[in-house]
Amino acid sequence: MSGLSESAKxxxxxxxxxxxxxxxxxxxALHIAQEESRCVSRQAxxxxxxxxxxxxxxxxxxxxxxxxxxxxxxxxxxxxxWVCRSLACMLRGGDDLLADVCERLHVCPGQTTxxxxxxxxxxxxxxxxxxxxxxxxxxxLQLRATVDDVVALAEANQ
Numbered sequence: 001m002s003g004l005s006e007s008a009k010x011x012x013x014x015x016x017x018x019x020x021x022x023x024x025x026x027x028x029a030l031h032i033a034q035e036e037s038r039c040v041s042r043q044a045x046x047x048x049x050x051x052x053x054x055x056x057x058x059x060x061x062x063x064x065x066x067x068x069x070x071x072x073x074x075x076x077x078x079x080x081x082w083v084c085r086s087l088a089c090m091l092r093g094g095d096d097l098l099a100d101v102c103e104r105l106h107v108c109p110g111q112t113t114x115x116x117x118x119x120x121x122x123x124x125x126x127x128x129x130x131x132x133x134x135x136x137x138x139x140x141l142q143l144r145a146t147v148d149d150v151v152a153l154a155e156a157n158q
Contacts, residue, residue, distance in 0.1 A: 003043030008036045012051050022052040026062045030069055039075035067110075070119075077112040077119040081150060082136040085122050088129035097133050098122070100147040105154055118154035 004012075012029045019025050029052065033044040040063055049056040063069050070076050083089075083098045098109065102120060105113050112119040128134045131143025137153055 002037075003041060003047040004033055005036060008032050009047065009051060012048065023054060023058070025052055026054070026059055027066075030059070030063055030066075034069055034076070037075070038077070039070045039072050041072045074112065075116075077117050077154075079118045079137055079153060079156075080121060081118050081153060082121045082123035082126065083109075083145075083150070084124075084126040084128070084132070084134050084136075086125040086129065086132070089126075089133040092132040094133035097145060097147055097150065101150045101154070104147065104151050113154055115155070117156065120154070 011032050012025060015025050015028050016022060019028075026048065029048045030040055033040045033048065037044065045059045045063060046056050048054075049059045052059070063071070083094065083101065085094055085098065089097075098120075102108055105118070105120065107113055107120050109120055109122045123136060126134050126136050126141060128141055128143055131141075133145050134141060134143050135145045135150060136142070142149065
């Protein structure tokens with residue numbers, strides 16, 4: 001898998017003036033890499049390390065600490081679907097929603113569907129208790145989610 005595009009490298013360079021040290025840009029740089037390729041490849045780790053004047057091990061350390069990031073062995077699907085598992089969502093069917101979605105899509109939380117369209121993730125709380133159970137699809141909150149809603153999102157080709 002390839003490393004960062006020139007555009008992604010420039011986005012990271014643009015961040016350098018906003019942070020007190022180059023090392024402080026590690027986390028935002030990893031987000032940029034993942035957004036671009038749906039994972040953070042080994043070459044992207046090397047590219048980030050070069051840009052930030054760090055060792056690849058330092059960047060890899062940050063990458064592996066946070067469960068949010070995916071490496072090239074398990075890239076994100078086209079959509080990342082977070083299923084809320086807060087108490088409010090659980091009481092309004094969130095646990096059943098998650099179990100049924102995983103069963104219908106043949107995945108476990110943290111896995112990507114076979115067609116590569118969706119990665120199902122657990123969220124501790126999405127802060128939308130009045131709309132429980134809720135999901136977050138990439139950056140869009142959806143309230144009162146049903147199994148059919150989530151499965152349709154995961155199976156959609158766009």
